[in-house]
Amino acid sequence: MAEIPKVLSIAGTDPTGGAGIHADLKTFQEVGAYGMAVITSVVAQNTVGVKDVWHMENEAILKQLEAVLEDIRPQAVKTGMIALPSMIESITDRLERENLPIIVDPVMVATSGDSLMDKETTELMINRLLPIAEVVTPNMEEAEKLTGVNVSTIKEAEKAARLLVDEMGAGAAVVKGGHAKDTAIDVLYYKKEFIHLTADRFDTKHTHGTGCTFSAAIAANRAKGIPVIKSCELAKEFITKAISHPLNIGHGSGPVNHWGRFLEK
Numbered sequence: 479m480a481e482i483p484k485v486l487s488i489a490g491t492d493p494t495g496g497a498g499i500h501a502d503l504k505t506f507q508e509v510g511a512y513g514m515a516v517i518t519s520v521v522a523q524n525t526v527g528v529k530d531v532w533h534m535e536n537e538a539i540l541k542q543l544e545a546v547l548e549d550i551r552p553q554a555v556k557t558g559m560i561a562l563p564s565m566i567e568s569i570t571d572r573l574e575r576e577n578l579p580i581i582v583d584p585v586m587v588a589t590s591g592d593s594l595m596d597k598e599t600t601e602l603m604i605n606r607l608l609p610i611a612e613v614v615t616p617n618m619e620e621a622e623k624l625t626g627v628n629v630s631t632i633k634e635a636e637k638a639a640r641l642l643v644d645e646m647g648a649g650a651a652v653v654k655g656g657h658a659k660d661t662a663i664d665v666l667y668y669k670k671e672f673i674h675l676t677a678d679r680f681d682t683k684h685t686h687g688t689g690c691t692f693s694a695a696i697a698a699n700r701a702k703g704i705p706v707i708k709s710c711e712l713a714k715e716f717i718t719k720a721i722s723h724p725l726n727i728g729h730g731s732g733p734v735n736h737w738g739r740f741l742e743k
């Protein structure tokens with residue numbers, strides 16, 4: 479029997495189920511991989527905003543990670559919210575010992591606009607986590623913070639993506655265009671080539687969890703053994719369907735529909 483695809487998320491929580499670990503697990507399930515999760519921070523948030531955050535101690539994070547790795551080894555890992563420098567250090571130290579595709583979603587701010595990452599953490603993310611990332615998936619603002627390149631056009635997204643890979647050591651970069659005005663084009667740079675992941679742009683405020691869902695879908699596809707470019711293309715199709723069938727729930731920026739691909743428009 480073929481090996482069951484298994485995928486691990488290392489991220490924060492969202493009790494309303496739209497972003498973070500919760501979005502990741504739903505996505506893993508929908509994409510067809512067995513999902514597992516290590517919690518970095520417990521976040522009291524909803525579709526309107528972040529109310530409070532409790533960070534796990536490094537020991538708690540490492541023991542969760544060890545419990546997974548010694549028992550059910552994933553074929554791919556995704557990281558999301560890692561808020562503190564010490565968390566980046568411990569998680570990277572442990573992951574460096576494994577030979578696994580790591581999809582890094584450099585979560586810095588929630589869709590609501592609230593910050594989810596300490597400033598110094600960005601430096602460490604650049605120095606420690608990026609070099610072991612197989613794919614890094616910043617949105618335009620995160621790409622700017624990571625590379626220093628102003629990102630508002632496709633050409634600028636290409637410049638940032640190239641820097642993330644050629645200079646900063648990631649295997650591939652997808653600079654997501656979800657915050658652009660009229661388009662939803664994500665720029666993938668891999669093995670010296672640019673690929674534009676294009677889709678219709680939907681005029682909706684319900685985009686809570688789009689970045690989490692997209693990177694989780696890439697990780698689940700990688701766990702299934704699908705190559706990098708195809709994994710990103712399939713993830714783009716998945717997130718587009720999840721956005722195009724809104725659930726219309728929540729008082730703010732509502733969650734995407736993780737079973738959207740089963741619904742006919």
Ligand SMILES: Nc1ncnc2c1ncn2[C@@H]1O[C@H](COP(=O)(O)OP(=O)(O)O)[C@@H](O)[C@H]1O
Nearest residue numbers: 617654655656657662678679680688689692717
């Ligand atoms: N309104 C939209 N219409 C279509 N696709 C979107 C829309 N908003 C976001 N996306 C897509 O969702 C994914 C996540 O992008 P983005 O929202 O930029 O990330 P983040 O949640 O990290 O800010 C990308 O593939 C992006 O193109």
Ligand SMILES: Cc1ncc(COP(=O)(O)O)c(N)n1
Nearest residue numbers: 490497498588687688689690
């Ligand atoms: C715990 C956690 N992680 C990430 C996000 C960002 O979500 P988005 O996918 O909308 O950028 C979030 N709101 N909460």
